[in-house]
Amino acid sequence: MASESVGNGRVGRILRTAGWYALLLFLALIALFPVWTTILAALTPAGQLLTEKAQITFPEDPEWSAFGKGYVEAEFGRRLWISVAMTAGICAAQIVTSILAAYAFVFMRFPFRRTLFLLTMATLMLPIEVTLIPTVRLIDEWGWDNSLQGLIVPSMATAFGIFLIRQGFAGVPRDLLDASKLDGYGHWSFLWRVAVPLNRPVIASFGLISFLGAWNQYLWPRAITTEGRWETIQVGLRSVSRSNIDEINVAFAAALLAALPLVILLIVFNRQIVRGLTAGAVKG
Secondary structure, three states, X not given: OHHHHHHHHHHHHHHHHHHHHHHHXXXXXXXXXXXXXXXXXXXXXXXXXXXXXXXXXXXXXXXXXXXHHHHHXXXXXXXXXXXXXXXXXXXXXXXXXXXXXXXXXHHOOOOOHHHHHHHHHHHXXXXXXXXXXXXXXXXXXXXXXXXXXXXXXXXXXXXXXXXXHXXXXXXXXXXXXXXXXXXXXXXXXXXXXXXXXHOHHHHHHHHHHHHHHHHOOOHHHHHHOOOHHHOOHHHHHHXXXXXXXXXXXXHHXXXXXXHHHHHHHHXXXXXXXXXXXXXXXXXX
């Protein structure tokens, strides 16, 4: 009887594990299906794409040249450095401002600290459309439209980064701060020599998330750029889709090329993202 119950328990665990894997596989297929259809649309000749029903099988005569045309028509070579400079500037600024603000909320004592933190978190509920018009007017008054600083400065701080890194800092024992004071450390030294090294996974994961968000920005660059030489890759995709409807597959190919850096980044740093988000989980 004992051996029979042990066997039944083992079978039950195997079935539960198989069920979870089947569910995850199903969810993965749902998430990847739009990507697969976009790849098919890029490789399908435009005439066939516009006249026939959508297919989920690989085309018999794939048009690989669409990727080359997409690269040329989107002017990736010219727009790439704008996208890279904007993304690097936003990512670096958000990491620094989030670290400094998160440290202040955790380790420093000042009036209305909790109130300020709650107000900062409340900004997460504001969509960009709410602040878009006044921010565009302000940037225009400063003469920063069609400029790199105009693309970067409004996105230098983010409440999400402050929250995520704050959760990591909250896990640092308070005793470490007291011990560091005995060694002559001030807040600045404790931040960069103790708090930041202990939370590198959290900071790295936020850096990757910040990179993804900055690279995919469309509305803000579209709002303040009126000259083609300041357009990012994401804005440039619009011109590809509107230029020639007879080559609509080229627009899909250009979109895939624009997403390629993000795919590579996620594949290479997948473990770091998961580790950092786990380390920065909400603590009681």
